[in-house]
Amino acid sequence: MNLRFWRRRAGAAPDRGAAPDRSAAPSVAADPLPTASGPPRVAFILMGCGGAAAAAFGLWAVRGIAAPVLLALVLTICAHPIRAVLERIRVPRGAATVTAMLLVFALLAAFAAALVIALAQFTTLIPEYTPQLEQIGASIGAWLSGFGIDAASAETIVSGLEPSNLLDFAAGLLGGVTGIVFGLVVILTLVMLMAMDGAYLPALLDQMRPRRPDLVGAFAGFATSVRRYMIAATGLGVLQSTLNWIALAVLQVPAAFLWALLSFICSFIPNVGYFIAIIPPAVFGFLAGGWPTGIAVIVVYGIINVIVQSIVQPLLVANVVALNQTLTFVSVLFWAVILGPVGALLAVPLTLLVRTILIDADPRARLWRPLTGDIDEAKELIEARDADRKATRVARKEERQRRAKPL
Numbered sequence: 001m002n003l004r005f006w007r008r009r010a011g012a013a014p015d016r017g018a019a020p021d022r023s024a025a026p027s028v029a030a031d032p033l034p035t036a037s038g039p040p041r042v043a044f045i046l047m048g049c050g051g052a053a054a055a056a057f058g059l060w061a062v063r064g065i066a067a068p069v070l071l072a073l074v075l076t077i078c079a080h081p082i083r084a085v086l087e088r089i090r091v092p093r094g095a096a097t098v099t100a101m102l103l104v105f106a107l108l109a110a111f112a113a114a115l116v117i118a119l120a121q122f123t124t125l126i127p128e129y130t131p132q133l134e135q136i137g138a139s140i141g142a143w144l145s146g147f148g149i150d151a152a153s154a155e156t157i158v159s160g161l162e163p164s165n166l167l168d169f170a171a172g173l174l175g176g177v178t179g180i181v182f183g184l185v186v187i188l189t190l191v192m193l194m195a196m197d198g199a200y201l202p203a204l205l206d207q208m209r210p211r212r213p214d215l216v217g218a219f220a221g222f223a224t225s226v227r228r229y230m231i232a233a234t235g236l237g238v239l240q241s242t243l244n245w246i247a248l249a250v251l252q253v254p255a256a257f258l259w260a261l262l263s264f265i266c267s268f269i270p271n272v273g274y275f276i277a278i279i280p281p282a283v284f285g286f287l288a289g290g291w292p293t294g295i296a297v298i299v300v301y302g303i304i305n306v307i308v309q310s311i312v313q314p315l316l317v318a319n320v321v322a323l324n325q326t327l328t329f330v331s332v333l334f335w336a337v338i339l340g341p342v343g344a345l346l347a348v349p350l351t352l353l354v355r356t357i358l359i360d361a362d363p364r365a366r367l368w369r370p371l372t373g374d375i376d377e378a379k380e381l382i383e384a385r386d387a388d389r390k391a392t393r394v395a396r397k398e399e400r401q402r403r404a405k406p407l
Contacts, residue, residue, distance in 0.1 A: 059338050059339065060339075063339045066339060068342075069190060070342070070350065072190035073190075075104050075187070076194040076195055076198060077226050077227055078231070080100070080227075082099065083099070083100040084096075086100075097196060101191060101195050105191075108188065112184055117257075118255075118261050121255050122255060125254055125255050125258075214360075214362070217360075219356060226349045226352060229321050229348055233267065233348075236267060236309070240308045241264035241267070244259065244260050244263045245257065245259075247297075251285060251289070251293055251297060251300070252288065252289065253281055253284055253285040253297060254288055255284065259277070259280055259281040262276075262277050265277075265345070270329065270332060270347065270348065271325070271329045271332065272332050272344070274305050277301070278297070281301070282297045282298050285297040322369075322373045322374040322375075323351060323373040324372065328373075331348065332347040359372070
């Protein structure tokens with residue numbers, strides 16, 4: 001029984017043993033359609049988008065747990081070199097771990113104390129400028145009404161400038177000291193547990209390296225990048241906030257320490273933090289000294305921001321994180337929606353973590369890394385193309401000059 005027809009593929013050549021049909025009219029040979037060996041690419045794209053949306057929604061649903069866990073993870077990564085240095089100088093592993101944890105505890109406690117003092121200062125500051133704030137709110141409401149906005153909408157827009165609302169906001173933050181203490185306890189407990197478990201991490205990575213070298217290398221690079229970024233961002237934040245503090249004190253802006261602390265916190269929020277940090281001191285500078293002081297605050301903040309964030313920071317941070325400006329800005333908005341204020345502060349480390357998992361850990365996906373900001377090779381290609389174009393223009397110019405010369 002002849003079963004060759006069963007094994008014959010679609011589009012295969014006809015059986016050579018069969019007689020050709022010479023009565024059939026000649027036809028133009030057409031290229032065979034490509035046959036897909038699996039699901040189409042769009043299916044994988046849709047599944048990936050659906051998985052990303054589900055993961056984002058899940059993080060948003062448990063942001064009360066995810067935010068402190070991720071913050072503790074970043075703090076543990078930053079404190080790990082301290083323990084490594086202590087172990088290198090013959091300090092016992094347990095003592096080195098406790099020392100690193102105590103340092104993190106001290107930094108968090110100092111920051112929490114400074115935040116409480118600053119908020120208390122803010123609550124005593126508002127009553128002094130209540131008439132001015134009410135006048136500013138009325139002026140803004142009249143200005144909005146002049147553009148055709150109804151009174152109810154204008155009142156809703158300027159309601160944030162009402163002193164009572166500002167006092168309620170500050171009192172709510174101060175009244176949530178219990179919540180702040182609880183959050184610190186959770187973070188410190190997580191840091192302690194992660195530091196204790198992290199003592200075995202080098203051995204575990206060495207155990208995984210022979211089988212998953214790409215994964216181990218990707219996470220090692222992630223830890224190094226996060227550590228360098230946080231150190232650079234903290235140092236630049238201290239520098240920027242100190243300069244702002246001195247400038248505000250010279251300009252006699254009230255609550256200079258509060259606005260300097262706000263500037264330090266906002267320095268961890270790329271692209272957006274500057275605009276958040278400049279509004280309160282500019283407003284209170286205007287209330288205290290009029291337009292000259294308000295404009296001076298804006299000018300001074302602008303100069304310091306240009307020097308620190310536009311000149312110094314790219315030189316120290318750009319080569320560390322290798323993220324383009326668009327992705328950095330979008331990441332701030334995305335993580336702020338998912339995790340709240342902690343997400344905005346940790347936008348860069350969390351974006352690096354996502355890139356590590358999706359791109360760096362998979363050799364087949366690393367071709368997408370340049371699109372996220374790793375453009376060293378692209379810069380070399382652009383420089384080479386520019387050099388070729390310049391050489392071509394010079395050659396054409398010389399050729400035209402040669403032809404223009406009389407024989």
